[in-house]
Amino acid sequence: MRVLVVSPRVAPGILTLEAWDALRAADRVVSAEDGPHVQGIRSSGIDVEIAAGLPTEVDDDVIWIAPPGDAAWARDVATDLVGDAEWAIEIIFGSHDLPGASLLDLVAVMDRLRRECPWTQLQTHASLAPYLTEETNEALHAISSGDVDDLIEELGDVLMQVVFHAAIAAEGPDVRDIDDVAMGITAKLVRRNPHVFGDAVVTTPEEVDAQWNRIKAEEKQQKPSWRTER
Known part of the structure; x- marks a missing residue:
């Protein structure tokens, strides 16, 4: 499973090539909340589901979009899901703040x-x-x-x-x-x-x-x- 973190200070839809490649390759894209960044991704033709809760299992074909700017949310989810298991969770930073942002x-x-x-x-x-x-x-x-x-x-x-x-x-x-x-x-x-x-x-x-x-x-x-x- 992958968790995508985006910056709330970067215009919606402006993502790294790695982020776009991961989004297009995923079977499902799920977001922790709706908002401009989700709309920007949807406008490219990628369907995004809005989840009622947090991820409960690791699925290699799913990308979760963290609340904008909340890298701690991504790390907490990864820690809670992985625990002592051998599952792999990758955090992708889809957009980055400039120093001082x-x-x-x-x-x-x-x-x-x-x-x-x-x-x-x-x-x-x-x-x-x-x-x-x-x-x-x-x-x-x-x-x-x-x-x-x-x-x-x-x-x-x-x-x-x-x-x-x-x-x-x-x-x-x-x-x-x-x-x-x-x-x-x-x-x-x-x-x-x-x-x-x-x-x-x-x-x-x-x-x-x-x-x-x-x-x-x-x-x-x-x-x-x-x-x-x-």
């Missing part, structure tokens, strides 16, 4: 909280300031402890603060949002690293640091011209 989920969740959560709606830049300090300190503590899992969690909390502040800024008179934040820091990284993105030549970390500080000082003397105007 999960940031879109965070932005969407924050936007919904800003619309529907009474506490979130009340927050301002000023009211959130203590949390930004607190979360940053906790991330620094995680770095000192050397606990990578703890660090990832704390970095997530810091990232949430960035997205939270950006969501608030998007409602202000200047209408700045998370894309402005990302574009601003991206442009800064490109400007201040001309040895990577330009023709400057530096060979040591010390030279890189000196170059960064020199460009930073030059920028401070000029009016910023790289901001996006709306």
Whole structure:
């Protein structure tokens, strides 16, 4: 049996060649839920059944489509079905996210909280300031402890603060949002690293640091011209 995992961030019907070959070769295609990805597969002429429950047996001629983006569902099904048996269950990734794709989920969740959560709606830049300090300190503590899992969690909390502040800024008179934040820091990284993105030549970390500080000082003397105007 094969389990097909697709990304909810990739347009329905856009799958890898391996996924399409497996779908066309299968005797039955069953999905854990209906939705745009199932419709995209059906539009190619492949019949897809919608299951009322989880797979209960291993069938080599069946492909199950996991809920979009839920690789854990696929792994859990494989673990439950296989157990100590010698059956083979293959997980096929039919579409893949680009690095950073999960940031879109965070932005969407924050936007919904800003619309529907009474506490979130009340927050301002000023009211959130203590949390930004607190979360940053906790991330620094995680770095000192050397606990990578703890660090990832704390970095997530810091990232949430960035997205939270950006969501608030998007409602202000200047209408700045998370894309402005990302574009601003991206442009800064490109400007201040001309040895990577330009023709400057530096060979040591010390030279890189000196170059960064020199460009930073030059920028401070000029009016910023790289901001996006709306």
